[in-house]
Amino acid sequence: MTFRAIFTAVIVAAALLLVVLMVNKQRPVVETQQPSVDLVKASGKCAECHSRETHAIVYEFSLSGHAKAKINCLDCHQALPGQAKMEHRGFIIASRLTSLNCSQCHAEQYDQFLRSRHAAPSWAAVKGPDDFTPEQILFAEKYHEGTVKRPANKLAELEGGPAIAVGCAKCHNIGKPNDDGSIGTCTACHARHASSVELARLPQTCGQCHMGPDHSQIEIYKESKHGVLFNQQRAMMNLNAKPGTLTTSDMPVPTCATCHMSGLNGLKSTHDTSERLSYWLFAPVSKKRPGYTLAQANMQDVCKQCHTAPYVERFYQEAESVVEETNVKVGKAQALMLKLKDEGLLNHPPFSQEIDFVYFDMWHYFGRTAKHGAFMGGADFVQWHGNYELLHSQVILDELAKKLQEEHGNEE
Numbered sequence: 001m002t003f004r005a006i007f008t009a010v011i012v013a014a015a016l017l018l019v020v021l022m023v024n025k026q027r028p029v030v031e032t033q034q035p036s037v038d039l040v041k042a043s044g045k046c047a048e049c050h051s052r053e054t055h056a057i058v059y060e061f062s063l064s065g066h067a068k069a070k071i072n073c074l075d076c077h078q079a080l081p082g083q084a085k086m087e088h089r090g091f092i093i094a095s096r097l098t099s100l101n102c103s104q105c106h107a108e109q110y111d112q113f114l115r116s117r118h119a120a121p122s123w124a125a126v127k128g129p130d131d132f133t134p135e136q137i138l139f140a141e142k143y144h145e146g147t148v149k150r151p152a153n154k155l156a157e158l159e160g161g162p163a164i165a166v167g168c169a170k171c172h173n174i175g176k177p178n179d180d181g182s183i184g185t186c187t188a189c190h191a192r193h194a195s196s197v198e199l200a201r202l203p204q205t206c207g208q209c210h211m212g213p214d215h216s217q218i219e220i221y222k223e224s225k226h227g228v229l230f231n232q233q234r235a236m237m238n239l240n241a242k243p244g245t246l247t248t249s250d251m252p253v254p255t256c257a258t259c260h261m262s263g264l265n266g267l268k269s270t271h272d273t274s275e276r277l278s279y280w281l282f283a284p285v286s287k288k289r290p291g292y293t294l295a296q297a298n299m300q301d302v303c304k305q306c307h308t309a310p311y312v313e314r315f316y317q318e319a320e321s322v323v324e325e326t327n328v329k330v331g332k333a334q335a336l337m338l339k340l341k342d343e344g345l346l347n348h349p350p351f352s353q354e355i356d357f358v359y360f361d362m363w364h365y366f367g368r369t370a371k372h373g374a375f376m377g378g379a380d381f382v383q384w385h386g387n388y389e390l391l392h393s394q395v396i397l398d399e400l401a402k403k404l405q406e407e408h409g410n411e412e
Contacts, residue, residue: 046073049089061193076101082180100182110182112271114139119183121147122175126168128152131177144274154350155360171209198239203230206256213365215282216385220369220378221256229253243269248305258302265305268298276302279320281371284334284363285327322374322382329390330367333359333397345404355400362393 051058061067066076079085079094086095094101103110113119120132120140129137129148140148156168169176174188189200199205207218221227230253238250247265251258260276263269270276276299278292289295296316303312337359340346350356370386373379 057193060191064193064195065197066195080104080180084179096178097187098178098180098182099184099186100178100180102186103182106186109271110186112275113186114183115143115274116272117144117147117274119175120177122172122184123177124148124150124175126153126156126164126172133177133181136177136183158351174209196240197243201239201251201255201257201262203227203255210256214368215372216369216381217256217372217376220373220376220381223380224377226254226377230255252306254302254306259299262302264302267301267305279323279371281323281375282368284367285331286323286371319374323371326367326370326386326390329387329394330363333362333394336397336401340401340404343405343408345408355397355404358393358397358400362390362397366390366393 047058061073074091074093076097077091077093079092080100083098083100084095085092099110099113120136121144123131124140124147128151130152132140132148137148153168156164159167171188173185175184177183189205190196191199203218203221207221209215210217211219233253237252241247241250244263246262246269251262251264254264258264260273261270274289276295278289278296278299279286280289300312300316303315307315337346337355340355346355351360366386366389369381370390373381373386
């Protein structure tokens with residue numbers, strides 16, 4: 001090759017390099033200075049600062065499945081259309097992450113979540129429909145009629161704004177609408193930087209919200225044989241098994257997620273936690289859900305990974321008989337309250353008289369507890385925390401009703 005040819009090649013290469021550098025200089029910093037996959041080893045631009053200032057989140061992320069898949073900070077923290085942006089030490093990032101960010105990679109799971117009671121109905125149970133768009137309301141009502149088009153919770157309003165913010169909203173914001181048009185937050189179950197499937201499979205994770213007198217699922221689970229065996233065999237389990245690969249060898253004992261969500265032994269997994277539920281157990285008088293037959297079949301398919309078909313059928317028959325009997329007890333109280341209302345004796349503001357609280361406790365606490373206990377293997381919750389309390393409350397309710405009627409001359 002002649003000197004002229006070599007010289008020309010060098011000039012052309014230099015010119016091309018200059019053009020590339022000039023074009024690259026015009027690109028936003030957020031594109032040119034993205035953290036590298038070295039972040040997995042707690043290095044990279046984000047980790048340089050955060051390993052000093054918030055070391056735990058860097059360490060958690062370094063152990064996560066996201067890190068092992070070479071996902072970097074900006075893959076999640078970049079601002080998407082509709083999200084407020086902020087400048088953060090040379091980076092333009094979203095000021096707040098939502099389920100929209102997660103849905104960029106987990107679209108199917110997000111779509112399933114939107115169909116669940118965890119989505120819009122959860123927030124509407126406290127705040128009513130005002131925070132949702134008409135489209136969001138229409139979508140949610142298609143799957144859960146009457147759960148979004150409802151008044152704001154009167155009891156929560158009486159308890160006050162601070163109680164809602166630090167109490168109700170801490171759980172119900174799993175379905176809160178976001179400014180970017182999405183609904184909810186995935187970190188309620190998966191946490192932030194761990195993004196852990198294991199965490200979502202732990203009963204304690206669900207128990208952060210599904211606890212207490214009005215939905216005592218975690219207490220029932222702990223009493224049940226499932227809960228006892230889980231504590232005994234926890235060290236043997238592989239709760240980190242990838243979705244789609246989970247078997248009864250990984251989880252020989254079920255947790256909440258196993259029954260309600262997981263694709264055990266090749267079954268279909270779902271993020272619609274309502275998909276396998278056959279009754280409206282949260283209602284005062286529980287009716288079958290529209291998809292009762294299919295939902296029950298889907299749940300029983302999970303049960304049959306460990307139990308025989310006759311056992312599963314008998315278990316469901318017994319549980320449904322508890323639901324029917326509880327409906328009778330709560331229905332009696334409900335009929336009495338309607339009678340008092342028709343007589344003009346319940347015209348006072350909600351939750352301003354003792355009778356309001358007694359009736360509320362009957363269906364919202366004791367009735368629910370009995371029904372959930374029946375379907376989750378919690379014997380004590382069916383009886384002493386459920387049916388016994390229903391009987392006791394009915395006596396009190398009858399006495400209060402009689403007193404109201406006597407005071408107004410309506411005694412029969």
